[in-house]
Amino acid sequence: MGTVISVDVRDASLDPDSIDRVMSWFHDVDERFSTYRGQSEVCRLSAGELRRDDISTDMRQVLALCDEVHRESNGAFDAWHRGEPVRLDPSAVVKGWSVDRAAALLDAAGGRNFCINAGGDVLTRGQPEPGRSWRVGVRHPHQGDKVAVVIRSVDNAVATSGAYERGAHIVDPRTGETPSELLSITVVGPSLARADAYSTAAYVLGRAGVGWVGERSGYDAYGITVHNRVVSTSGFAIRTADAASGATDTSDDAAPSVQAALDQAQG
């Protein structure tokens, strides 16, 4: 996958071998799903050397998710590059999916408090220390040493798509063009595989992609536009570190209080 994966486990009692097993899992995924290794399952399927009936259960799972998000996004996400030749690249899902599975491995081994970061896609479980949530920063698009926002994450996944480090590597599969509305978009939700795929699709959809993510149950989005504005779903606010616990859309309930304040203003 050409990326750095860190696994930060805070359970003192966890068997160190389980970390080794997680690392082996990532190496295994890299071999099978790499788009660079000619003999990987992805490459063989892409080249037509492998029939869709003969693929592994894992590949079936990944492709099913790719198909699902393809439908949900009306084609803004597509693991298949339908040019000539047709090429399969499920990388946008595989990274997140492999981390979800790694989390399940750690969980089965008794891990309760950990954070996995795969090239900027983050999954957290439990707490880094008692009484404190994991704090996941969203990289500032212009200032690499700063963050734009900090997300408080308990059992959550955070995925960001953007074009600021490796250049524009996401194209609109429907047009072949480079999306131009967002610098980056961050998606928060229960599954990193989905958050990963959603952030890719939403990056293509641009500003409208933020609302599109908001329509997916359990997921929120935080987008930074090329005009340096932040557009986020209302649910995102309560996930941030600076939000009062629960500060969110209580506007309907706030209406009487606003009314009372305005009554004074009109005195």
Place this chain on the structure above:
Amino acid sequence: MPARATVAIIATIAGIVLLFSFQTPDITATGPQRSSSVRSSPQPSALAQGAGPAPTPSNQPSTTATPTPSAAASRFKDGRYTGGDITTRYGDVQVRVVVSRGAISDVQSVTLPSDRQRSAEISQEAGPMLHDEVLQAQSAEIDSLSGATYTSDAYAQSVQSALDQAHA
């Protein structure tokens, strides 16, 4: 109070719903704050139309950011006004409204329900309403970073050296 003012207020609140935005701290955040400032702007068009019901949440993020005094809003006196403490099934809600140049320039939360789960439910019922604000940079203590595709060996080496120290 003329009925029209009430209509305008309703529309203003609708505008607040759509543009409900939060402030990112410009100082190092150390933890959850007791009360968060909710910066918002009335939508001039909504005020002018005096539309009754709240607009349907839209996929299209709104870019309205600068409050513009309108005829309906300019009847407000400048100042800061704290509303009543309203008890709801989700908890107490109290806000402070800041009026400048006759228009609502800010709505701050004094008290908001603290039950995160229930608030999340309200949010889900309400659908994907969008916040809009100006991007700010902050230095903050974080455990992990999202958004960087770390491809360089330098990064890996740096991580390794840090880990070495951590284990020393």
